[in-house]
Amino acid sequence: MYKAIVRESSYEYERLRKDVFDILVALDTGVITANKVVLIKPNLLRAATVEQAITTHPLIVRAVVEYVLQMGARPLVMDSSCFGKFSRIVRETGLVDALSGLDVTLAKFTDSVKINSILPGIAVDGLQVKETELAREAIEADCIINLPKLKTHIQMGMTLAVKNLFGCVVGWRKPQWHIKIGQDRDQFAALLLSIYRTLRPSINIIDGILAMEGDGPGTGGRPRQLGVLVGANDALAIDVAVCQMLDLQPDELPTNKVARKLGMIGEVSVDGKLTKVKDFAMPSTIRKISDLAFIPSSTMNFVRQNLTSRPASKKKLCKLCNECVNICPAKAITNDGKSLHFDYEKCIRCYCCSEACPHGAIEAQKPLLRRFF
Ligand code: SF4
Ligand code: SF4
Numbered sequence: 001m002y003k004a005i006v007r008e009s010s011y012e013y014e015r016l017r018k019d020v021f022d023i024l025v026a027l028d029t030g031v032i033t034a035n036k037v038v039l040i041k042p043n044l045l046r047a048a049t050v051e052q053a054i055t056t057h058p059l060i061v062r063a064v065v066e067y068v069l070q071m072g073a074r075p076l077v078m079d080s081s082c083f084g085k086f087s088r089i090v091r092e093t094g095l096v097d098a099l100s101g102l103d104v105t106l107a108k109f110t111d112s113v114k115i116n117s118i119l120p121g122i123a124v125d126g127l128q129v130k131e132t133e134l135a136r137e138a139i140e141a142d143c144i145i146n147l148p149k150l151k152t153h154i155q156m157g158m159t160l161a162v163k164n165l166f167g168c169v170v171g172w173r174k175p176q177w178h179i180k181i182g183q184d185r186d187q188f189a190a191l192l193l194s195i196y197r198t199l200r201p202s203i204n205i206i207d208g209i210l211a212m213e214g215d216g217p218g219t220g221g222r223p224r225q226l227g228v229l230v231g232a233n234d235a236l237a238i239d240v241a242v243c244q245m246l247d248l249q250p251d252e253l254p255t256n257k258v259a260r261k262l263g264m265i266g267e268v269s270v271d272g273k274l275t276k277v278k279d280f281a282m283p284s285t286i287r288k289i290s291d292l293a294f295i296p297s298s299t300m301n302f303v304r305q306n307l308t309s310r311p312a313s314k315k316k317l318c319k320l321c322n323e324c325v326n327i328c329p330a331k332a333i334t335n336d337g338k339s340l341h342f343d344y345e346k347c348i349r350c351y352c353c354s355e356a357c358p359h360g361a362i363e364a365q366k367p368l369l370r371r372f373f
Contacts, residue, residue: 001266001267001268001269002232002234002236002237002240002265002266002267002268002269003232003233003237003268003269003270003271004230004231004232004237004238004240004241004268004269004270004271005023005026005027005230005231005232005270005271005272006228006229006230006241006245006270006271006272006273006274007019007022007023007228007229007230007231007272008227008228008272008273009209009227009228009229010209010227011050011057011059011209011210013059013062013063016059016060016063016209017059017062017063017066019229020060020063020064020067020205020229021063021067023205023229023231024064024067024203024205024231026231026271027202027203027231027232027233028071028202028203029202029233031142031143031202031203032067032068032071032073032143032202033071033072033073034071034072034073035072035073035074036073036074036142036143037073037074037076037140037141037142038068038073038074038075038076038141038142038143038144038145039076039078039137039138039141039143039144039145040061040064040065040068040075040076040077040078040144040145040147041078041079041138041144041145041146041147041164041165041167041168041201042055042056042060042061042077042079042095042147042148042149043055043056043079043147043148043149043151043159043164043167043207044056044079044081044086044089044090044093044095044167045081045083045217045218045355046081046083046084046089046218046355046358047083047084047088047089047091047092047093048092048093048219049092049093049094050093050094050210051210051223052219052223053149053151053210053211053212053221053223053224054149054151054212054216054217054218054219054221055089055093055149056147056148056149056207057149057207057209057210058093058094058095058097058098058099059098060147060205060207060229061077061095061098061099061147062098062099062102064145064147064205065077065099065102065104066102068145069102069103069104073142074105075102075104075105076104076105076107076137076141077095077099077104077105077106077107078105078106078107078108078109078135078137078138079108079109079167080108080109080110080135080167080168080169080170080171081108081167081171082171082172082174082175082327082352082356083218083323083327083355083356083358086107086108090106109135109136109137109138109167109168109170109171110135110170110171111135111136111137111170112133112134112135112136112169112170112173113133113134113135113136113139114131114132114133115131115132115133115134115139115198116130116131132169132191132194132195132198133169133170133173134168134169134170134195134198134199135168135169135170138168138199139198139199143201143202143203144199144200144201144202145201145202145203145204145205146161146164146165146201146203146204146205146235147164147204147205147206147207148160148161148163148164148204148206148207148238149164149206149207149211149212149217150206150207150208150211150212150226150228150230150242151211151212151216151217151221152212152213152214152215152216152217152221152281152282152283153216153217153283154215154216154217154220154283154284154285154351154354154355154364155185155188155285155349155350155351156185156188156189156192156253156254156255157252157253157254157282157283158239158242158243158253158282159216159217160206160235160238160239160242160253160255161201161204161206161232161235161236161238161239162192162193162196162235162236162239162255162259163192163255165192165195165196165199165201165235166192166195168195168199169195174352175327175328175329175350175352176329177191178329178348178350178352179329179330179348179350182348183348183349183350185254186254186257186258188254189254189255189257189258189259190258192255193255193258193259193262193264196235196236197264201235202233203231203233204231204232204233204234204235204238205229205230205231206229206230206231206238206242207229208226208227208228208229208230208242208245209225209226209227209228209229210223210224210225210226211223211224211225211226212224213280213281213282214281214283214284215283215284215285215354215363215364216283217355218354218355218356218357218360219357219358219359219360220354220357220360220362220363222281224280224281226245226277228245228275230242230245234265236255236256236259236264236265237265237268239253239255239256240256240265240268241268241270241274243256244268244270244274244276245274245275245276245277246277246280247276247277247278247280248282283364284309284363284364285309285349285351285364308349308367309349309364309365309366309367310342310344310347310349310364310365310367311342311347311349311351311353311354311362311363311364311365312342312362312363312364312365313339313340313342313361313362313363314360314361314362314363315339317359317360317361318339318340318359318361319359319361320335320337320339320340321358321359322335323356323357323358324340324352324353324354324356324357324362325340326356327352327353327355327356328352328353329348329350329352330343330346330347330348330350331346332344332346332347332348333353351364
């Protein structure tokens with residue numbers, strides 16, 4: 001039986017610190033001890049304010065760093081984003097201010113190390129993830145504390161505890177994985193699970209106090225107050241508990257579904273009050289007919305082109321800044337100086353363009369035939 005701890009909380013620091021410490025004490029099985037190197041991995045997707053709910057709240061990171069220091073261990077706070085300079089991201093998200101005065105290293109991942117896949121049997125639909133390259137510090141740390149943000153994700157439904165570890169793939173290697181895998185969500189889920197099993201964070205705490213709904217995980221999503229922290233030793237236990245809270249079937253999340261097929265997750269018991277949220281808005285690409293948005297690559301091209309959601313720019317919001325053009329792993333977007341053009345034959349529906357857009361100007365659009373149905 002897997003266990004998830006749920007605590008109602010807020011960003012008022014004294015209360016938050018107490019709640020975070022309570023969860024850490026309950027989950028620390030003796031792994032955080034003197035002189036151990038503890039990697040703390042928040043979600044630092046891009047430069048954003050705490051009100052935008054894109055990144056893990058900096059005061060949660062502070063509370064975790066204080067705990068690690070109190071145990072005599074050595075905290076490293078690290079992440080790697082494709083979207084902007086790390087120095088700007090940590091400044092604008094409030095992390096620099098939040099960590100001031102603490103003996104902590106705050107840096108971005110730069111070096112990668114190649115490792116054999118921990119789960120050779122994890123291949124889905126023929127994809128063999130034999131080898132991955134992950135951040136050196138993530139591989140070499142004595143233990144990892146994973147601090148995801150509770151957000152929707154236009155490609156994968158939600159980005160929770162398992163998905164947050166994709167940030168340990170350094171910088172531009174992330175879009176390269178998207179192009180390697182294509183548009184099958186189950187295959188991408190298999191990659192995420194392989195990374196998760198390789199890194200095996202000791203403790204996971206998700207920031208669901210100010211969460212995100214709608215077309216997340218970037219500027220296209222909307223902040224949503226949920227007022228909870230969820231902690232667990234097993235990242236999948238958090239992902240299952242959050243689905244229960246949001247009134248989703250756990251297997252609606254591809255990572256949960258593939259994990260269950262592979263026997264990586266069973267029943268999850270909840271310690272605390274899990275209040276159901278019945279009206280949480282998922283991305284427009286997810287659920288019911290829109291599940292066609294990520295059909296297996298073996299399915300007819302006609303169906304993909306005519307029934308699946310696809311990215312499009314909102315002309316009124318688009319500033320033609322080229323962030324999406326530069327990030328697109330399929331080179332499917334061009335800018336003629338007046339508007340953007342998408343090549344849907346090339347597009348793999350990874351929605352990296354949506355994550356990259358600083359202005360919330362990329363939406364998932366239904367093709368004409370799909371609208372007719
Ligand atoms: S990133 Fe956003 S604003 Fe910039 S060109 Fe793309 S859609 Fe337009
Ligand atoms: S256009 Fe957007 S969704 Fe399509 S491949 Fe490029 S980044 Fe991915």
